[in-house]
Amino acid sequence: MAEAKIVLDGLSKSFAGRAVLDGVNLTVEKGESLAIIGQSGSGKSVTLKCILGLLQPDSGSILLDGEEIVGAKGARLERIRAKFGMLFQGSALFDSMPIWRNVTFALTHGQRIDGARMRKIAEENLERVGLPARILDLRPSELSGGMQKRVALARAIAPRPEIIFFDEPTTGLDPIRADVINDLIVSLVDDLGITALTITHDMASARKIAHRVAMLYEGKIIWRGPRDRLYDSGNPYVDQFVQGRAEGPIQ
Incomplete structure (x- = not known):
């Protein structure tokens, strides 16, 4: 039996009386890549x-x-968060820092320590995402959007986290650059044995990077299944969403 890495059981959250999460149940297995899809505002x-x-x-x-981990605070919360890496939707790089300091930020917490070793770590992680050492001293603003996304991916994996969260990893990229990022995510999950949880609107990305896909609708998981059933789910809500049809049960 596969080992559960993350288990959500009856997770609920409301804002101003509106239920955004309404009893979410979901399991992510160790070493699994799972994608959560759903409309904007669905609770992803x-x-x-x-x-x-x-x-x-x-x-x-x-x-x-x-x-x-619900209610964890202080040192316990920091210990838990040390298991996580994050690729933010907008990359969220620090433009005041050179690329190598961006990549090693989680290792140094922004402090100027052990520069030579940090540069080496940055170079090794940039190489993993297909970027050359010559960009180490550049600023993020000097890179294209696709390169910034790869730097952000290098930063996410640098501390060798057990779990990486991907927040819309292909947003703002053209289809070719998006596919490059998808390929990198697949290879990193496989090579490093990382557990991955992705939220995305990009069905091509979900089908490529995820072992399984789950759909959130009105605060509940209404379907989950292997990626090859995404376009053959038998669920009218999923079918309408993945095919982008205006007509259907989703209004």
């Missing part, structure tokens, strides 16, 4: 923020390696 980002401890759910449980 809120789910991620609850796992990261940025939001506290109103009710429900989040188990990480069997440990309850």
